[in-house]
Amino acid sequence: MTHCLNGACHCGAIGLELTLPRPPEEEVVGACQCSFCRKHNARTVSDPRAQARLVVHEPAELQRYRFGLEASEVVLCRRCGVYVAMLMTEAGKAWSTINIDALDERARFTRPAEPRDFSGEALEGRRERRIARWTPTKLVGWPKE
Ligand SMILES: [Zn+2]
Incomplete structure (x- = not known):
């Protein structure tokens, strides 16, 4: 059973939908x-x-x-300042890691946050890890590059 969560930046200019394979409490x-x-x-x-x-x-x-190795980019709302997601794109596909606190049901993510430090990683390993671990993402209503 999948779990569909909605979210947005504070003012609603950027919306977010996340469909999880397990309950947020287990993520x-x-x-x-x-x-x-x-x-x-x-x-x-x-x-x-x-x-x-x-x-x-x-x-x-x-x-x-973008900052650092520029392997990914941060998605923010220019008006209200909310950090929505970290995004990586490659060959027309996109993957993201979502800022839990931009989701309406943020309180359901009850597992303690695990610190992750990837600062020693080279660019190539970083892209491969993200493709393996990040969430496949559809970009809807995005301006053309
Ligand atoms: Zn906003």
Whole structure:
């Protein structure tokens, strides 16, 4: 049985749907130790058996931010400032790790956050790990590159 969760940034310009293969209470919660996630104290969820949709309702408010190795980008709302997801794209496909606290049912993620430090990783290993562990993601309403 799948579990469908909805979310959005604070103002609603960027919507989010996450379909999990198990209840949120059983999902592993990550606390990425990268410098960006630490400044947000972000808790994230990624499950390769899940499906995510990032729905941009107001393209003018979509902010994409890259740093470090630039293997991925942060998805933020320009208007309300909420950090929605970390996104990686390759060959027309996308994967993401979702900021749990952008989901309506954030309180259901009850497992303690596990610190994760990938700072010593090279670019190639990083992309492969993300494709294996992050959630396949559909980008809906995104501006054309
Ligand atoms: Zn917003």
